[in-house]
Amino acid sequence: MPLTDTRNDLGDADANAQDADAIVRHYRSLCTAQVSSAMLFQSAAGCHVRDAHGRDYLDFLSGFGAASTGWRHPRVMERSRAQSERDLFAPPVLATREGAELAHMLLEVLALPEGWRVVRAAGGADANEQALKAASSLAAARDRPGPHRFVCFERAYHGGSLTTLALSDRVTLSLGPASAGHPHPRFPLPATSSDVTQIESLIERDRSVAGVILEPVIGSGGVFPIAVEALRALRDCCTRHGVSLIFDEVMTGCGRVGAMAASHMLDVTPDALTLGKGLSGGTAPLGAALLCPELAHHACRDADTTSTFAWTPFACAVTLENLAVIEDENLAPRAALHGQALRVALAHALNSAFGDLVQVRGVGLMVGASVRAVGRNDWDSGVIRRIVVRCLKEGLIVGASWDWKHLLLLPPLTISLEQCDEGVAKIARAALATARGR
Ligand code: PMP
Numbered sequence: 481m482p483l484t485d486t487r488n489d490l491g492d493a494d495a496n497a498q499d500a501d502a503i504v505r506h507y508r509s510l511c512t513a514q515v516s517s518a519m520l521f522q523s524a525a526g527c528h529v530r531d532a533h534g535r536d537y538l539d540f541l542s543g544f545g546a547a548s549t550g551w552r553h554p555r556v557m558e559r560s561r562a563q564s565e566r567d568l569f570a571p572p573v574l575a576t577r578e579g580a581e582l583a584h585m586l587l588e589v590l591a592l593p594e595g596w597r598v599v600r601a602a603g604g605a606d607a608n609e610q611a612l613k614a615a616s617s618l619a620a621a622r623d624r625p626g627p628h629r630f631v632c633f634e635r636a637y638h639g640g641s642l643t644t645l646a647l648s649d650r651v652t653l654s655l656g657p658a659s660a661g662h663p664h665p666r667f668p669l670p671a672t673s674s675d676v677t678q679i680e681s682l683i684e685r686d687r688s689v690a691g692v693i694l695e696p697v698i699g700s701g702g703v704f705p706i707a708v709e710a711l712r713a714l715r716d717c718c719t720r721h722g723v724s725l726i727f728d729e730v731m732t733g734c735g736r737v738g739a740m741a742a743s744h745m746l747d748v749t750p751d752a753l754t755l756g757k758g759l760s761g762g763t764a765p766l767g768a769a770l771l772c773p774e775l776a777h778h779a780c781r782d783a784d785t786t787s788t789f790a791w792t793p794f795a796c797a798v799t800l801e802n803l804a805v806i807e808d809e810n811l812a813p814r815a816a817l818h819g820q821a822l823r824v825a826l827a828h829a830l831n832s833a834f835g836d837l838v839q840v841r842g843v844g845l846m847v848g849a850s851v852r853a854v855g856r857n858d859w860d861s862g863v864i865r866r867i868v869v870r871c872l873k874e875g876l877i878v879g880a881s882w883d884w885k886h887l888l889l890l891p892p893l894t895i896s897l898e899q900c901d902e903g904v905a906k907i908a909r910a911a912l913a914t915a916r917g918r
Contacts (some may be wrong), residue, residue: 524551526900527892529877537872540781540903541879542892544700545846546730548758549805550892556761559801560794567793572600572786578796585803589740590753596778601767604730604756605639606691606789611785612643613848614779615724619690621778622722628690629664630726631679635881636700638728647693649701650882660878664768665689669698669706674715680717691724691751692717696742699731700879702886703841705847711748722777724751730767731846734758735893738816738844745843746854751775756880758893761802764795811893815844816900822889822900823847829908833915834863847889854918859885863914870910876903 500520501590520532527550529537542548549800564580569577583598616628628820630647638644647664665686670676683689692714698704718725727750732742736758743753752775756767769788771779773887789795806812819842827840830849837852837860850912853860861884871878879888891903 482797501904519692521619524668526550526552527895529803532790537875538899538906539877540554540889540891540895542876543762544756544759544879544888545736545890546760546762546824548734548736548893549761549802549809549811550894551762553802553894554807555762555805556763556798556801560798563794569792569794572788572790576637576791576793576796576801578608579791580797582791582800585800586755589803589807590770591740591744592753592770593749593772595773595776597771597773597779599758599769599771599779599784600777600791601754601769602790603639603765603767604728604754605641605644605767606787606790607730607754607756607767607769608638608644608647608726608842609641610779611724611726611754611771611775612647612691612693614769614771614775615691617750617778618724618775624687624690624723626690627688629686629688630662630690631682631692632666633694633698633706634668635698635704636693636695637698637700637882639694639730654841669704670710670714671707675710675716676710679714681719683717683723689723691726691916693726693728693746695728695730695732696746697732697737697843697846700770700881702850702881703846703888705841705843708746708748711746715748715750718751726750726752726754728754728896730756731758731890732843734797734803735812735815736844736846736890738819739812740787740806742843759802760795760799761805763798763802764792765789766791766799772838806893809894812844815893818897818900819844819847821897822891822904825901825904826889829904830911832908833911842889845891845893845895849887849889850885860911861885863918866914866917867907867910870913871906874906874910876906876910878907903910 522531522532523530525541529539586598599610601610605782619628632647635649637648637650665682667679727743729741733755743750751772760766823840823842830838834851840849842848850859851863864880864887865884868878868880
């Protein structure tokens with residue numbers, strides 16, 4: 481289809497309805513990304529999304545957690561309109577009022593100790609890159625020569641850039657300087673402090689290790705919280721050997737787990753903490769790496785480069801408003817409460833369909849669920865795939881881990897208890913229909 485045809489169609493809702501599939505095909509023919517669904521969004525508000533056919537969906541995914549305050553929150557929209565009439569863009573070499581306000585607010589809401597600093601980033605992967613650069617620079621200063629390696633974990637995801645992807649468990653990368661012949665050491669998620677012993681002996685003997693990067697709750701890998709005892713042991717281990725502990729809170733941050741950061745809740749302070757996704761409420765790309773004083777010193781000295789699009793005044797303004805909404809509407813404690821109710825109801829619904837083959841996990845409004853395969857020691861990806869598709873037919877958007885083994889629920893933090901019940905009723909119907917056909 482010629483591009484001009486698509487443009488015309490995009491301007492017209494009825495034509496959209498007819499041509500949603502054609503647009504997806506057209507997109508696939510032009511872009512390398514394999515968009516996985518023929519669903520075309522037409523509009524979204526709060527916890528609801530409408531597709532090109534005019535069908536409404538309750539959204540239990542919120543753009544993988546990006547729309548933290550729900551789609552098009554009125555306050556965020558108002559701020560975005562007001563900012564559009566002022567500065568939209570400033571190159572990152574310039575200081576902006578909005579940027580200074582946002583850095584101040586982030587350090588305040590995250591209640592980080594004195595001397596912590598912010599590195600601006602254009603998104604989650606970029607924020608992780610900034611933290612890794614600083615950790616690498618500090619390691620070199622501490623007589624740990626590069627090229628550096630970072631301890632990472634099974635089922636982790638840290639982004640789509642070369643280094644962050646090499647630290648993720650999603651793909652086996654055989655390209656690029658970060659991974660070629662020099663893979664990052666990957667461990668199973670530690671469940672106890674004794675599981676950290678192996679990691680510690682590697683850090684002790686291998687001076688190329690500059691740090692450890694982890695998601696306090698594994699997110700798109702299927703929602704697996706790392707045991708607090710293991711996190712504390714990792715903290716002690718990194719301190720003992722002078723390497724950096726980086727918490728990737730791109731998914732767990734900004735209220736999602738029931739606190740502004742998982743590190744708060746767990747009372748474990750990393751050396752660097754990264755944020756993205758829910759920061760701006762899905763309105764503009766923005767990320768941040770928060771660094772302890774020593775890392776901040778090295779970030780300034782050796783690695784002070786960021787993206788052209790990091791922290792534009794527009795992105796900062798909408799993020800300031802979005803964070804203010806999270807605070808004013810008490811969305812973090814609400815996420816803890818509603819998440820607990822959601823997990824209980826979900827476990828009941830899935831147990832009714834699959835009995836004790838079900839496992840439901842999560843913290844706050846980050847919820848995962850899996851069903852054991854019959855006669856195999858694995859999770860059943862076919863069942864999760866069918867539940868996801870049936871939920872869509874029921875008018876509910878849910879997600880899955882990249883290998884389809886785990887159901888992924890990340891509703892907007894504004895979700896009400898009634899909407900939690902409504903969504904779970906849809907999942908229950910989808911699960912029962914799937915169990916019958918098993
Ligand atoms: N870290 C985590 C934990 C994530 O979930 C993601 C995105 N799924 C990223 C990093 C990458 O963020 P972005 O897509 O904004 O680069």
